[in-house]
Amino acid sequence: MSYQNEITIKMEFKEAKNKFVQTWGALGSQWGINKTMAQIHALLMVSHEAVSMEDIMEELQISRGNASMNLRALMDWGIVYKEYKAGERREFFTAEKDLDELAVKISRERSKREIKPALKVLKEVSALESDGTAAEKHFVDQTSKLYDFVLKADNMLDKITEYKDNWLAKLVVKIMK
Amino acid sequence: MSYQNEITIKMEFKEAKNKFVQTWGALGSQWGINKTMAQIHALLMVSHEAVSMEDIMEELQISRGNASMNLRALMDWGIVYKEYKAGERREFFTAEKDLDELAVKISRERSKREIKPALKVLKEVSALESDGTAAEKHFVDQTSKLYDFVLKADNMLDKITEYKDNWLAKLVVKIMK
DNA sequence: TTAAAGTTTCAAAAAAAAATGAAAGTTTAT
DNA sequence: ATAAACTTTCATTTTTTTTTGAAACTTTAA
Numbered sequence: 001m002s003y004q005n006e007i008t009i010k011m012e013f014k015e016a017k018n019k020f021v022q023t024w025g026a027l028g029s030q031w032g033i034n035k036t037m038a039q040i041h042a043l044l045m046v047s048h049e050a051v052s053m054e055d056i057m058e059e060l061q062i063s064r065g066n067a068s069m070n071l072r073a074l075m076d077w078g079i080v081y082k083e084y085k086a087g088e089r090r091e092f093f094t095a096e097k098d099l100d101e102l103a104v105k106i107s108r109e110r111s112k113r114e115i116k117p118a119l120k121v122l123k124e125v126s127a128l129e130s131d132g133t134a135a136e137k138h139f140v141d142q143t144s145k146l147y148d149f150v151l152k153a154d155n156m157l158d159k160i161t162e163y164k165d166n167w168l169a170k171l172v173v174k175i176m177k
Numbered sequence: 178m179s180y181q182n183e184i185t186i187k188m189e190f191k192e193a194k195n196k197f198v199q200t201w202g203a204l205g206s207q208w209g210i211n212k213t214m215a216q217i218h219a220l221l222m223v224s225h226e227a228v229s230m231e232d233i234m235e236e237l238q239i240s241r242g243n244a245s246m247n248l249r250a251l252m253d254w255g256i257v258y259k260e261y262k263a264g265e266r267r268e269f270f271t272a273e274k275d276l277d278e279l280a281v282k283i284s285r286e287r288s289k290r291e292i293k294p295a296l297k298v299l300k301e302v303s304a305l306e307s308d309g310t311a312a313e314k315h316f317v318d319q320t321s322k323l324y325d326f327v328l329k330a331d332n333m334l335d336k337i338t339e340y341k342d343n344w345l346a347k348l349v350v351k352i353m354k
Numbered sequence: 355t356t357a358a359a360g361t362t363t364c365a366a367a368a369a370a371a372a373a374t375g376a377a378a379g380t381t382t383a384t
Numbered sequence: 385a386t387a388a389a390c391t392t393t394c395a396t397t398t399t400t401t402t403t404t405g406a407a408a409c410t411t412t413a414a
Contacts (some may be wrong), residue, residue, distance in 0.1 A: 149280075213372075241374085
């Protein structure tokens with residue numbers, strides 16, 4: 001294989017990797033996860049080896065502070081880990097690569113941060129003592145239904161957590177029949 | 178019941194309603210749906226009767242342009258409807274209040290707008306002809322797995338769409354056993 | 355213990371997203 | 385056909401979110 005071909009193939013790989021990282025970043029922001037956080041995660045997901053902060057900064061063209069804060073956030077979510085290499089002072093990072101595990105951790109985190117607090121408020125407002133007007137009756141009725149619905153959805157996420165292995169495949173089978 | 182009490186009760190209702198609208202708005206933005214869009218939706222969800230644009234602007238303290246654009250977006254999502262009242266020139270708006278139907282429409286829309294395009298890219302990048310290095314093998318492997326996973330999740334959303342009635346309750350039952 | 359190597363923090367800047375509002379565009383009753 | 389009543393659009397402004405980068409902090413090898 002010629003040197004020229006080598007170069008070409010490497011560039012294709014880099015392009016594919018970059019396309020994936022960009023896409024994952026865009027998808028993340030549409031779902032309320034910041035772009036850089038999603039991009040770092042994407043990068044680590046497809047990296048064979050643990051990556052240093054320096055390399056993350058270089059590949060994504062971001063500042064040290066940005067890299068540091070988003071790595072911290074990803075570690076808080078439990079989907080990125082620090083790794084230490086013998087004889088290396090620097091820290092390296094790896095992503096949780098098991099997709100079932102990833103889904104479990106993401107649902108756990110979103111439930112804790114967003115759904116649980118919303119449920120709390122729903123419970124509060126649906127407890128309004130209606131004065132019997134149609135408007136108030138409707139309000140209490142709607143928010144109660146919403147509370148039940150969101151609670152059920154949240155419980156579903158909890159259950160997913162318990163399954164662990166391949167819950168999605170099992171679920172698809174169940175849902176189809 | 179005294180006038181004072183009347184006032185008090187009305188204020189509690191207003192407060193509860195406002196709290197709900199604010200919370201729904203905040204939850205929306207955390208999930209990548211703009212605050213006003215989520216707030217308008219929340220307002221219509223708990224409103225007994227169809228609401229005019231004027232009233233929406235008034236209640237949420239937003240401009241006409243903002244109200245108009247977000248109502249349009251909600252109608253594009255298929256979760257808010259226009260209503261015409263006899264002898265009224267103005268247009269009124271109502272939300273889809275059936276929560277199963279609401280979930281169906283939201284999943285349909287997000288799948289179409291966000292997941293389907295991401296799947297396309299995942300398919301493309303996972304089709305990379307690996308040159309056999311560990312790095313490239315890992316890349317192809319990871320992105321292929323991700324493609325399968327996201328596809329399965331997306332199919333699940335499709336299936337939910339077909340169920341229509343009370344899919345969530347049924348699903349929770351299934352998942353628990 | 356120290357200084358080199360690295361990481362984190364956070365105030366300020368930049369970028370991105372959302373909201374405004376006035377002008378343009380529609381619709382409808384007469 | 386017209387004008388009143390209402391809605392939409394979009395360039396500009398505002399707000400919110402994200403990013404930067406330099407200073408402070410931490411760790412570790414010698």
